Amino acid sequence: MVTCRRMTGEERFDAFALFRTALARDEARLNSALALAIDRPDYGFVWVAADDAETLVAAAFVSYGISSAAGGLVARIDEIAVDPTILNVDEVRLKLILELGKFTTALEIAALELSVPIADEAMRAFAQRCGFRATAEERYTLLV
Numbered sequence: 001m002v003t004c005r006r007m008t009g010e011e012r013f014d015a016f017a018l019f020r021t022a023l024a025r026d027e028a029r030l031n032s033a034l035a036l037a038i039d040r041p042d043y044g045f046v047w048v049a050a051d052d053a054e055t056l057v058a059a060a061f062v063s064y065g066i067s068s069a070a071g072g073l074v075a076r077i078d079e080i081a082v083d084p085t086i087l088n089v090d091e092v093r094l095k096l097i098l099e100l101g102k103f104t105t106a107l108e109i110a111a112l113e114l115s116v117p118i119a120d121e122a123m124r125a126f127a128q129r130c131g132f133r134a135t136a137e138e139r140y141t142l143l144v
Contacts, residue, residue, distance in 0.1 A: 002092055004099035007046035009038050014056045015046055022081035049096045058082045058092045072110035090126055097130055
């Protein structure tokens with residue numbers, strides 16, 4: 001069974017390993033993002049899924065935003081990393097999102113937004129099966 005929760009400071013290094021393996025991110029930037037999630041919970045957090053042995057099997061960066069389209073606060077899921085060795089990847093992703101939805105309802109979040117890489121057709125199909133709908137906009141990033 002998988003349980004979901006906010007990442008604790010003690011889980012930061014396990015989350016680092018999971019993101020690095022699943023998403024092949026720059027280690028310095030990944031470390032900075034995880035530190036920010038712990039040090040500045042008012043910006044966002046890392047939502048994790050753990051198995052019965054308390055081993056992290058999935059994690060997602062979640063940040064808060066204000067959206068005129070949603071008419072309030074949104075929780076933006078920017079990246080989802082799932083342990084590639086588990087058999088039920090979509091089931092774990094779904095559990096992660098459903099439990100995040102329950103958690104954010106208590107925070108009066110109006111909507112969940114999910115970033116999907118343009119070339120990732122499998123993730124796009126998964127998002128649509130979960131009820132996410134594509135918007136008529138693209139997001140661009142400028143590192144400052």
